Amino acid sequence: MVKLIGFLCVLLLLAGACNTVKHLKEGEYLYGGAVVAVKETPNGQSAKKLVAELEYLLNPQPNKKMFGMFRTKLWAYYLGQRHKRGIRGFIGRRFGQPPVLYNPAIPQNNRTQLENYLFNKGYFEANVQYDSTRKNKVIDLTYQLIPNRQYxxxxxxxxxxxxxxxxxxxxxxxxxxxxxxxxxxxxxxxxxxxxxxxxxxxxxxxxxxxxxxxxxxxxxxxxxxxxxxxxxQMQNNGLPFAPYHINNIFVYPEYSALYAATSDADTVVYDNYHFITSQKVVRPAALANKMLLQQGDLYSQKKFEYTLNHLLQIDLFKFVDIKFKKAQPDSAHLLNAYVYLTPDAQRELQVEAEANTVEGYLGSVFNMTYRNRNWFKGAEAFTFNLGTGIETPFGQTFIHTFEINGQAKVQVPKLIVPFRMGKISKYYIPVTNLSVGYSFARRLQQYSIGLANFNFGYDWRAQKSVQHIFNPAFLNFVQLITADSAFLAQLDENPQQKRSFTNQLIFGSNYTYIYSNPPPEGKYRNYLYFKSNVELTGNLAYLLFKTTDNSSSSPHELLGVPFAQYLRLDADLRRFNYLGSRNKQILVTRLVSGIGIPYGNSAVLPYVKQFFTGGSNDLRAFRLRSLGPGVSQAFDTGTNAGNFDRTGDIKLSANIEYRFSLNTYIKGALFADAGNVWLFKGDEDSKFRWNSFYKQFGVGSGVGLRLDLVFFVIRLDWAFPLRTPTQGWVIQKAQPFAKDWRRDNIVWNLAIGYPF
The missing domain is CATH 3.10.20.310 (membrane protein fhac)
Structure with missing residues (x-):
């Protein structure tokens, strides 16, 4: 009965959408749209492509139709006009579209537009005529095109x-x-x-x-x-154009609209640059090193653009403007350059939060970041990040999982190296990074683990689409601080997992390659994003032990702590496909893979370097680190001891997400995710096997809403599992109207930014 009533309501809605012209006044006609017909196909040209190009130029656009037949938006508009308040008024305001009325000027305006377009494409002899048809107070237009030859x-x-x-x-x-x-x-x-x-x-x-x-x-x-x-051509005065050279360069590091009223500014000359400054918030040398415009050089548009980009990249200024004025007399062909820099806030504090729910647990993450853009007055950026995360069962007051981490990072806008680097784009500023940090995690009735880290490296671009990140030295110290007896007993039954929780030193090098070719602002073309990482650790120390220590003891230790030795590779490939001409529909696909190979001094990967899946940016229908390895049966959930994180040596995952626009700021999404992790060594259920891995994926799906303010995105995703590695397909067991099923299966992810 309910289905029948719903079907009848849809029929009534469509019937009303068919009869919208009854609301038109006397003498008014609805514009039904236009089509272009090519009478003679031009030689060597695709008539279909030409018609598509020309129809895109036609204006105005008629009222939209559902299924090509029903003007439901126009019906909603008239509904809202008759009922200003209540649900019907809301439907009219939110979904309605005013009538697009026929105007006698439309056909001639479009005809002129089509002829001009064809002329600009070389169809100098094109002929465009139009016909109109009127039916039930709706006027449709047909443009008959004879392009003739193309020059x-x-x-x-x-x-x-x-x-x-x-x-x-x-x-x-x-x-x-x-x-x-x-x-x-x-x-x-x-x-x-x-x-x-x-x-x-x-x-x-x-x-x-x-x-x-x-x-x-x-x-x-x-x-x-x-x-x-x-x-x-020649100049207006009849003289030939002449090249100009740069004369004086004046830099205003504290420029503002009120700068002219400032009388206490000093002029500091450094390396032939004239700095007009009163506060001296940044050292002249730091800015001079970022400017490619130099006194005596030929004027160059490229150097102007590079200088502009460099000054924006150091992130000290809200606005950067460079103007050129001819020095007098003009016969000398000299230019004075004026560099106007409007400072941004030197310090900022940023706060982010995320939340998700799954399997009776509520998880939340809070991050706070302090940033000083000019720490030592040389455009060095200092960042301190403090993050916390908790996970607690619904209806309980105790915290099941607690994490806290802090990191301090300094970015110097140049490469500090004793040797020459490879190809570096002059358009981008290379950066030297130095960071130290510590993180602590506590699992109730399981363990407490700490991770201290140090990193030194470089970040540069070889070209606009290619970025390199090379860290020649990083150090991690992993310490198992406490472990409950029940957790230790669980580890004793799983030697592979036990070895990954031992205290370890991790030191080595890593390299990241990033390729991305997004379209320019306002352009919508398909593009790729690819990121790959390789990490090597422990090789020099292991070689040193092998050459100086003949003992067979293993693993070798430094300062009483075993050091890790492994090769870790991972890759992330994404493709963005625009399905519409104006960025309203995007299909995004992603493939992620990773593999970690312990050898030499290590039998397993360190816990902090193992792969995991699940969470708000991965498999959104599953809690973070809740899948795998392989088809291992779920640990005993009756006690917290069995609920430690699920990780592996190998990871494969895939995502597909259809993004669409609901209005200017609200976006929607439909998505599906799949993936899992596996071990190299372990029992039969957890090992990776070529003939069965594809049968062991966890699969989830869902819908999402995003508040997209361009500079800030808040995302809410609702997901549920379709398949689990241990139970197979579970979609047939779905009971969306059952409270218990929703509590155990629905995952809410509240996060900042897009998932990928």
Whole structure:
């Protein structure tokens, strides 16, 4: 009966959506939209592609239809107009769309738009006509297109003189965007103007603009072809353009709109830069090292952009602006540069929180970060992070899991190395990192473990899309502080797990490679993100012991503590596919893999280096570290002793998430996650095997809401398991209306930022 009532309600809604034109006034007609039909397919051109390009230009867009038939948004609008309050008023305001009325100017405006577009694509003889049809107070338009032939370049001639400017252009002809045989294209002509202008800006021609390149097209000699002539122009005064050099450079490190009223500023000259400063909050040397503009150099657009980017990257300033003014007399062809820097807050405090629920547990994470952007007045950034996390059963007052960690980090905006590094992009500032930290974790009736860490390394870019992070030296000290007797008894039954909980020194090197090619702001094209890590530890110490110590004792110790020796590799590949033209729908897929191989002085990976899955950024239908290894049966949940984290030597996981826009700031998501971890050595249930690993994935699915303010994202994900490694598929057991099932299976994840 309930299903029948629901079906009838849907029918009534669709019936009402079919009869929205009854609300139109006398003389008003609803605009039903337009289509483009190509009567004659142009030679060598795809009519389908051409039609798609042209239909995208048509305006206005008609009222949206459901299933291509029902104007439900228009129906909702009229519903809200009749009922301003209550649920019907809300439906009208939230989902309604005002009627798009027909205007007699629409067909001619679109016709002009289509003809102009075709002309700019080389269809000089195109003909566009239109017809209209009226039915039930709805007017539809059809544009009949005869494109005729498309003109192509027969020849492209650069008419340059023998002067320096002409020589620069002539040498770059091989890079020209205009090639014989290419179709005429206005956008391509503009792109060529910009290319030549930018080329000359790198050679000091400050005054030269794209408009100083003109084109002459001759179509008279051969049917359907163009002889194109490219002409650089002279200045308005009839003189040729001349290159400019940099004269004086004035830097204002404390610039603001009220700066002109400040009378106590001093001028400090450092390395030919003139610093006009009163507070001296940053050392002149720190800024001078970040500027590629130098006195006496030719003006260069690239050096200007690099300097601008460097000053923004050191994160000291809210706004950076560089202006050039001609020094007098202009016949000297000199430029004075003025660098205006508006300081940002030197110190900031940031707070983040996350929460999730699963299997009767409530988990929460709190992070606080203090940042000083200019610690030693040399643009060194100091960051201190303090984080805590707790996990407690529902309805209980005791805390099952408690974690706290702190880390202090210093970033110096240069590479501190005694040797020359490889290829480094001049567009980005390389960074030297130094950090120390400590973390403590306590599991009720299980153990307390501490981790002290030190890290020294470098972060740089070889190019815009490639980032390198190399840490030649890192040190971790893992200490099992306390262990309850029940937990120790559990470890005695699992020697593999027991060895991973011993006190250990971990020291070595690691390297991270990141590739990412996201589209520019406002552009929406598919792109990839790839991150890979490799970590090696203990090899030098092990070699030293082997060459100096003939004893067979194992493992070897430093300062009375065994040191770890392993190779650890992991990779994260993501693909972002835009399904719409305006960033409203994105399909994101991710593959994650990892493997850790202990050898030499280690029989197992240290606990802190093992892989795990689950949590708000991984398998969202499962609690953090609650899956695996393999199909190992769940530990005894009747006592806390059996509930220690599940980790492994190998990890495989995959995610797929469909993201869509509900409005400007609210986004929705549908997602599915799968994955697990395995051991190299262990019992048959936990070991990785090629013929069975794919049968041991945990799988979950869910929906999400995101408040996306661009600079800040709050995410709420609701997920539930479809399959567990130990029980197989459990979707058939789902009882979403049963309280007990929801309590044991539904996972709520509240977090900051997107999961990936």
């Amino acid at each position: 192509h370049y027969n020849s492209v001639v650069y008419q340059t003189d023998t002067g320096k400017l002409g020589q620069i252009i002539a040498k770059s002809n091989s890079e020209s965007l205009l090639k014989p045989g290419n179709p005429y294209n206005t956008e391509q002509l503009q792109a060529e103007q910009n290319r030549i202008s930018r080329l000359l800006h790198q050679q000091g021609y400050f005054d030269f603009t794209p408009a100083d390149i003109t084109f002459k097209a001759d179509t008279a000699q051969q049917s359907g072809t163009i002889n194109l002539f490219v002409n650089p």
